[in-house]
Amino acid sequence: MIQFVLLISRQGKVRLTKWYSPYTQKERSKVIRELSGVILTRGPKLCNFVEWRGHKVVYKRYASLYFCMGIDQEDNELEVLEIIHHYVEILDRYFGSVSELRPWFIVCELDLIFNFHKYNAAYYALDELLIAGELQESSKKTVARLIAAQDSLVEAAKEQASSLSNIISQATK
Template sequence: MINAVLVFNNSGQPRLTKFYTQLETSVQQRLISEIFTLVANRPNSSCNFLPLPPLLANSSKSTTPGAQHNDTPSLVTYRHYATLYFIVISTSTESPLALLDFIQVFVEALDRLFENVCELDLIFNFETLHATLGEMIVGGVVVETGLDKVVEGVRSQGKVAKRPVNESKGGLTLSGFGRGEVPWAGR
């Protein structure tokens, strides 16, 4: 299952935090900053999988291998779009490559909703950001990966607000984020 979805920007400021297990706020913040440290030092040519951050590595080491194995978060997947990092922490029941696609769908859905999405949209409409994620993941389990259905689901909850007019700036440039044209598209 998916344990957490995080979005933060290039300087480590959170834009979305969603933990599918209850976690102390301070621990949440520490985890975010640990992951940011890991992710910020990676060149663009690196792969999209992170080693486990110390917080998770220590706790997963302590559990006995085998029985507990599938319950422990073991995979940190991320994608970097313009100014934002999208991170998914998951257990081994998720497929690493499919998660990359999942993030892509998430961003595409946001792009569809906001028409050329950029970080500012997400800052000012973080409720919509949560609603979009809520259409895709419930309780750590993926419920929808179809772009149209996700967008439809969010729109049914009400009009998606536009960013304030005077705040406009370049979007996340969906077509241009490095390896955006996923060759292994899982859809």
């Protein structure tokens, strides 16, 4: 079972966290601090698995982001690497259609920072992909369709809120 998911920039800034096991805020901060130090200092030729505090941490660097997943000792590291890659491909497909800033299609930190109005899509995709730390949806098309549906709901809510504020301002004049 996946215990947590972290997206960390090369500078050590946390861009996304998702916890599937109960950790206090103090423990979360300690996990992030310790793992950032361990993963960021590892050489690029070393394997993408780290034994840490009775868990295994599987990570992979894409562009300027490290995608990290903490798993149980008995879990398969290669399967988790595939889950990470699957998640990156989903984000790539989503942000690739949003961002015209770069010619390659690898999700990067800029997507999460500058497309802040689309930032929740990273959480939506993760929530559709993993439930309670287990892989639930393996179809990229299905996840993309669900994210698009969520985006349309958000846009409809924004339009409704805008029209309601216009009606209220008209009524108060």
